[in-house]
Amino acid sequence: MSRPRVHAPELIGTGGWLNTGGRPLSLAELRGKILILDFWTFCCINCLHVLDELRELEEKYADVLVVIGVHSPKFAHEAEHAAVVAAVERYDVRHPVLDDPELATWSRYTIRAWPTLVVVDPEGYIVAQLSGEGHGHGLDSLLAELVAAHQAKGTLRRGDNPFVPPSVPDSELRFPGKIIRWPLGDRGDDQRGRYLVSDSKHHSLVVLDAAGDVLTRIGTGQRGRADGPASAAQFSEPQGMCRLPAEVAAAAGYDVVIADTVNHLLRGLDSASGEVRTVAGTGIQWRPGSPTRGPALDVALSSPWDLAWFGDRLVIAMAGIHQLWSFDPRTNRVDVLAGTGHEGLRDGPAALAWLAQPSGLAVSADHRTLWIADSEVSALRRLEHGELLTAVGAGLFEFGHRDGSAGQALLQHPLGVCVLPDGSIAILDTYNGAVRRFDPASGEVSTLATGLAEPSDAIVDGDHLIVVESAAHRLTSVLLGAAGTSAAASAYRTQRPQTAVAPGGLRLEVPFEPPAGQKLDDRDGPPSRLVVSATPAALLVSGAGAGTELSRDLELAADVPEGVLHVAAMAASCDEGAQFAACHVHQQDWGVPVTVVAGGATELVLPLRGAG
Secondary structure, three states: OOOOOOEOOOOOOOOEEEOOOOOOOOOHHHOOOEEEEEEEOOOOHHHHHHHHHHHHHHHHOOOOEEEEEEEOOOOHHHHOHHHHHHHHHHOOOOOOEEEOOOOHHHHHOOOOOOOEEEEEOOOOEEEEEEEOEOOHHHHHHHHHHHHHHHHHHOOOOOOOOOOOOOOOOOOOOOOEEEEEEEEOHHHOOEEEEEEEEEEHHHOEEEEEOOOOOEEEEEOOOOEOOEOEOOOOOEEOOOOOEEEOOHHHHHHHOOOEEEEEOOOOEEEEEEOOOOEEEEEEOOOOOOOOOOOOOEEHHHOOOOOEEEEEEEOOEEEEEEHHHOEEEEEEOOOOEEEEEEOOOOEOOEOEEOOOOEEOOEEEEEEOOOOOOEEEEEHHHOEEEEEEOOEEEEEEOOOOOEEEEEOEEOOOOEOOOOOEEEEOOOOOEEEEEHHHOEEEEEEOOOOEEEEEEOOOOOEEEEEEEOOEEEEEEHHHOEEEEEEOOOOOOOOOOEEEEOOOOOEEEOOEEEEEEOOEOOOOOEEEOOOOOOOEEEEEEEEOHHHEEEOOEEEOOOEEEEEEOOOOOEEEEEEEEEEEEEEOOOOOOOEEEEEEEEEEEEEEOOOOEOEEEOOOEEEO
């Protein structure tokens, strides 16, 4: 029996349209085009990966494909229109974007996770829904099928595209990311007031003086991947940097390491000569099943975001796969340091703990503690004695701006941390536009400064904190000795629609259909994996844990009124008929807010890759 065809609901959102010249779009005027609706939010690293995957398809199918981003915010800050405008520029989004702060279109399409892609054919029918990332190859096959079928049918319209490039101002810095002190070559000390800053939108590094003037630029300023002298080197949205200890730098032949984030590489810089070389990564994004340890140039990385020298190694905040990795410049090897790869807030031994897009690192003065800005769980974490622990933070969907004891304090998507002279920790509380302070001795959180535009990193310079104010494209000085700033307390929960489910039995289904020309890949064992847990844990009476089937019978407690079901699914497919078939891995993590009520649903369907 064939499935009923479902018309795509109209696109609505109170935030308006971007990249269309201000003109709203309707599905009726796009009839004849293949549409990909990309439900994304700019905090989400997986969503940023999907933007990169879609760019190749947009170029290949330019005359028949229209991608429309439906911005569906997770955090309160992401519901602000100006923040969406900035994100569209920051991440070079070159297709129309609907700003949907109230999740109206999200609800119409019953979306349950970021990112989710919905494919609409030229007649306006939904033909596929895909959650997570890694669908580029499958989408390519589907688009080729749709082009052939609708060309033959006479329902395909080629030509015009509704994208209108926005007018974008420029500045000396554009969305700077991270900052370190600029080394003085063979003098080996610091020079007060000179900084090395990752100029992320300009795909380069700059040396700035205390007045904010650019002394040196490292990189051509064009997105790319090239080693060589400062004038010829190329990066792609670089973020974190770290100076190596002198003896390590002498052995390695470079003294600064750069997280070349969108290239999925680490680059080495000799600050004396300006020479740049690639020192880790393959330039291809890490995928499940790929190696996680070995020779650094043979192992793929995934969106390295920040770096710090901790113990006897360089630690990498591997934001793209929710882990910390290590890199040894003396042996040129990488390895996993902490995190299972599951996204969430779970403390414990480093190898078993969960992180959620770690984006900032700083080392305590005694070198015993690594402080971590764990952005997606709005948390300050620490790694010490092989244990990963939470100092501040409540989980994936709890955030806000609240001072006080660590157990009650709230942050909103922090991207940076900095150790202050008194041993306390400055937290760059990015989506609150604030610098917060955590005192490990008292366990108290306070606010040092507010009114900043997406602060993302900082360093101490004398009695000031030099803050990277990323969305204002500048560095800002904050006096450390000044009295703290009071801010109105706020607490939020992600405003996604809750799913009403019945107490007792709940059937979980994760539909997955391999793309055309592919089959399930069982060459190395079961081709799929499903992991289920809940917050609070008492919500699940049974059904938690890992298994190889993409369906499961859960039992929900009747006396737990609400919570979040955490579901992680993976399926592997391979090309049919090829002697050396390529493997394609599809994965997604869902956090599904649920309310347990009599008469609620007894089935929960989360498509990993399903037909419309």
